[in-house]
Amino acid sequence: xxxxDQSGNRKSESYINNEDEKEADYRIYSVLSYFFVLVIIGIPxxxxxxxxxxxxxxxxxxxxxxxxxxxxKDFGILLSLEYDILISLxxxxxxxxxxDIKGEDIDVNLQPFLKLLSPIANFVVKSQWLYLTELGYxxxxxxxxxxRERQLPHVISPLETKLWSHLSPRPTLNLVLYxxxxxxxxYIHNSKNERVESNAFLSPRWGGIYILxxxxxxxxxKLFQPxxxxxxxxxxxxxxxxxxxxxxxxxxxxxxxxxxxxxIVASTRRTLNSLARLLSEINSIVISDExxxxxxxxxxxxxxxxxxxxxxxxxxxxxxxxxxxYYSEEAFSDPSLLALLYFPQDQKYAVYIPLFLPIMLPVxxxxxxxxxxxxxxxxKKQKEE
Amino acid sequence: xxxxxxxxFSFLLLLFTNSCHSQAxxxxxxxxxxxxxxxxxxxxxxxxxxxWFNYRHVANVxxxxxxxxxxxxxxxxxILMIADDMACNxxxxxxxxxxNNANQHINVYGDDVEVDYRGYEVTVENFVRLLTGRLxxxxxxxxxxxxxxxxxxxxYLTGHGGDGFLKFQDSEEITSQEMxxxxxxxxxxxxxxxxxxxxxxxxxxxxxxRFYSPNILAVGSSLVGEDSLSHHVDPAIGVYIIDRYTYYxxxxxENVTPQSNxxxxxxxxxxxxxxxxxxxxxxxxxxxxxxxxxxxxxxxGSVRPINLLPRVTNQKIVTRxxxxxxxxxxxxxxxxxxxxxxxFDTIAQ
Numbered sequence: 001x002x003x004x005d006q007s008g009n010r011k012s013e014s015y016i017n018n019e020d021e022k023e024a025d026y027r028i029y030s031v032l033s034y035f036f037v038l039v040i041i042g043i044p045x046x047x048x049x050x051x052x053x054x055x056x057x058x059x060x061x062x063x064x065x066x067x068x069x070x071x072x073k074d075f076g077i078l079l080s081l082e083y084d085i086l087i088s089l090x091x092x093x094x095x096x097x098x099x100d101i102k103g104e105d106i107d108v109n110l111q112p113f114l115k116l117l118s119p120i121a122n123f124v125v126k127s128q129w130l131y132l133t134e135l136g137y138x139x140x141x142x143x144x145x146x147x148r149e150r151q152l153p154h155v156i157s158p159l160e161t162k163l164w165s166h167l168s169p170r171p172t173l174n175l176v177l178y179x180x181x182x183x184x185x186x187y188i189h190n191s192k193n194e195r196v197e198s199n200a201f202l203s204p205r206w207g208g209i210y211i212l213x214x215x216x217x218x219x220x221x222k223l224f225q226p227x228x229x230x231x232x233x234x235x236x237x238x239x240x241x242x243x244x245x246x247x248x249x250x251x252x253x254x255x256x257x258x259x260x261x262x263x264i265v266a267s268t269r270r271t272l273n274s275l276a277r278l279l280s281e282i283n284s285i286v287i288s289d290e291x292x293x294x295x296x297x298x299x300x301x302x303x304x305x306x307x308x309x310x311x312x313x314x315x316x317x318x319x320x321x322x323x324x325x326y327y328s329e330e331a332f333s334d335p336s337l338l339a340l341l342y343f344p345q346d347q348k349y350a351v352y353i354p355l356f357l358p359i360m361l362p363v364x365x366x367x368x369x370x371x372x373x374x375x376x377x378x379x380k381k382q383k384e385e
Numbered sequence: 386x387x388x389x390x391x392x393x394f395s396f397l398l399l400l401f402t403n404s405c406h407s408q409a410x411x412x413x414x415x416x417x418x419x420x421x422x423x424x425x426x427x428x429x430x431x432x433x434x435x436x437w438f439n440y441r442h443v444a445n446v447x448x449x450x451x452x453x454x455x456x457x458x459x460x461x462x463x464i465l466m467i468a469d470d471m472a473c474n475x476x477x478x479x480x481x482x483x484x485n486n487a488n489q490h491i492n493v494y495g496d497d498v499e500v501d502y503r504g505y506e507v508t509v510e511n512f513v514r515l516l517t518g519r520l521x522x523x524x525x526x527x528x529x530x531x532x533x534x535x536x537x538x539x540x541y542l543t544g545h546g547g548d549g550f551l552k553f554q555d556s557e558e559i560t561s562q563e564m565x566x567x568x569x570x571x572x573x574x575x576x577x578x579x580x581x582x583x584x585x586x587x588x589x590x591x592x593x594x595r596f597y598s599p600n601i602l603a604v605g606s607s608l609v610g611e612d613s614l615s616h617h618v619d620p621a622i623g624v625y626i627i628d629r630y631t632y633y634x635x636x637x638x639e640n641v642t643p644q645s646n647x648x649x650x651x652x653x654x655x656x657x658x659x660x661x662x663x664x665x666x667x668x669x670x671x672x673x674x675x676x677x678x679x680x681x682x683x684x685x686g687s688v689r690p691i692n693l694l695p696r697v698t699n700q701k702i703v704t705r706x707x708x709x710x711x712x713x714x715x716x717x718x719x720x721x722x723x724x725x726x727x728x729f730d731t732i733a734q
Contacts, residue, residue, distance in 0.1 A: 078533055105704075108703060108704055109700075109702045109703050109704070111703070112703060113700070149691075149693065152691045152693075153688045153689050153690065153691055154457070154643055154644065154688065156689045156691075157457040157458075157459065157643075157686075157687040157688070157689065158457070160459050160461075161459040161460065161461075164461075167526060168526075169526070188693070190693055196693055196694070196695075197696070197697075198693075198694040198695065198696065198697045200693075200694040200697070201691050201692065201693045201694055202691065202692055202694060203424075203689045203690060203691045203692070204424060204690060204692065205424045205425070205533075205535065206424070206425070206689060208694070228702055229699070229700070229701070229702050230697075232700050232702050233697050233698065233699050233700040234694070234697050236698070236700045237694060237696075237697045237698050237700075238694060240698075241692070241694065247698070270575075271574070274573035274574065275573075277573065278569075278570060278573055282566055332574060333518050333519055333574075334519065335514070335519045335520060335521045335522075336519075337519055338510070338513065338514065338517075338519060
């Protein structure tokens with residue numbers, strides 16, 4: 001409201017000036033308070049609430065765990081703390097021949113060997129019968145049939161489609177016992193076209209196949225009783241070969257335990273190392289507290305296992321190695337460790353910038369006003385002095 | 386005023402650049418000694434598009450599925466993801482069938498097709514979880530990719546794509562960076578020995594541009610900026626039946642048997658621009674071996690390494706016959722006869 005009176009004008013001017021000054025002060029205080037709330041409090045709160053939650057991790061320790069073990073040239077068996085052994089008895093001609101053998105018999109006789117291996121893994125033995133299934137790729141050679149060595153790689157795949165060995169969470173070792181037709185005895189020939197005495201072969205990581213031909217007498221009587229000792233011996237030899245053991249003496253078992261413990265420790269270190277690298281590279285993976293805890297347990301145990309192995313205490317080293325392997329695997333394959341698919345970092349800014357920028361612009365622009373006001377106040381103070 | 390604006394802008398720009406992904410070129414991984422040969426083969430075949438007019442994508446993936454099965458990979462090692470059901474679609478004039486050719490000789494949706502992820506289960510999240518192995522604990526085994534260090538994996542994707550992304554289900558997309566990250570996580574966890582990445586979409590080459598993990602050979606049906614085209618229409622069914630690149634790839638695979646010595650180099654040359662119209666893109670810089678020396682069956686078939694058993698060490702047996710304990714329980718007799726309240730024999734006159 002403007003007053004028209006001259007003196008009144010001046011009076012109102014000074015009144016207005018006083019009011020102006022007070023209003024200017026309040027205006028400046030409001031700008032400063034906006035600035036304080038939005039920038040000093042708001043931005044840190046926004047940053048904190050939209051950050052990816054990451055539990056504390058011993059990242060440096062994990063990086064230090066570089067594996068320095070030389071890798072073996074050939075593939076050994078798949079590394080796991082538990083295995084399934086599936087004994088498949090394949091009989092293509094059930095109408096023509098009765099076979100008197102049971103999976104349980106083979107299982108009972110395999111147990112002594114499996115007990116020797118129990119420190120390194122647990123074994124679950126299953127068995128099944130497959131009828132009317134043949135092995136392909138046989139060539140006739142006078143009165144018997146022949147499987148040549150170079151055809152053996154192609155034998156396993158068609159057989160595997162019928163084996164159903166994938167119904168358990170543990171890796172499977174297949175032991176197949178094949179009974180050829182009475183009229184078509186089958187032998188394996190090696191690359192030099194000589195008959196292989198054991199009539200068995202194996203595939204690393206998959207398992208082994210043993211071809212047991214029924215003899216003439218059994219064929220005539222229509223009842224075949226396989227030599228259980230021969231079957232069990234072949235299977236045990238195949239298992240030994242799969243586990244890369246030279247024998248079953250005490251030294252061999254100890255060597256196996258040492259090599260397994262070292263393998264487990266190397267695998268755990270690799271897992272933790274790659275986990276550390278992944279979590280540092282991809283910033284948008286959430287690390288929950290459980291995962292952080294599992295990683296700490298794994299790191300602790302792998303160091304303990306290392307120390308035990310160095311001092312020669314194989315059993316304790318193996319025990320701690322197994323614990324660390326279990327926890328590191330759990331941590332790595334935790335379902336919550338998925339990169340935030342639809343909320344990557346740059347899109348986070350793309351969402352919030354249109355929200356905050358229009359608010360921030362006037363606040364930052366009015367800082368100029370604050371500076372001018374502060375300068376004028378200083379001048380007024382100087383004038384008053 | 387202008388100065389303040391530029392200061393603000395540069396401050397915001399700084400925030401942006403700090404958040405971009407740092408693509409660590411892990412070429413030091415090449416120096417890590419990798420074992421020769423592989424021990425098993427897996428295939429991940431994905432069709433990402435739904436709706437009736439995308440019939441050809443389902444036919445694509447089912448045809449590749451048939452070829453891969455014929456060459457020896459068992460169903461337990463094939464993950465088949467199909468986003469929509471064409472065989473039982475109400476618009477299908479030949480119900481319960483999916484054909485990949487206008488002459489309708491082969492029904493690719495036969496009796497033995499095992500689809501692991503069907504319909505709405507085919508999502509970007511499920512695909513990434515499948516590749517990285519981070520599935521929830523109760524997931525059935527047929528839905529898990531249980532590869533290991535010695536597995537050669539064939540990844541085949543088909544659908545609608547664009548520059549740097551692949552469209553899933555018409556509602557979401559997977560970017561090339563996410564694909565590269567998923568494959569890198571597979572490499573870190575030693576979940577593949579070698580990967581062959583095939584993609585048949587528009588601008589397919591953009592999907593493999595960002596790969597940085599070793600031992601991947603990638604082929605795409607078109608380069609960035611080009612569209613992949615479909616092959617021919619079936620007037621009886623009313624939709625395009627198959628895509629060009631897959632059609633010629635299948636023609637090539639029909640002549641491959643499990644014992645053949647055909648090499649990947651020939652496969653990479655399939656479908657020249659004269660027939661495919663789009664140019665087939667290949668990325669082989671991350672692949673350690675020369676495609677000239679790689680067999681087709683290394684990725685499309687399943688050939689296992691074998692060792693003959695030289696001697697058998699005799700093992701004494703414990704018992705000749707095991708005692709099979711069959712629990713025999715006599716059930717208690719829970720029932721007794723109660724005569725009827727009214728004896729109808731006497732009442733009926």
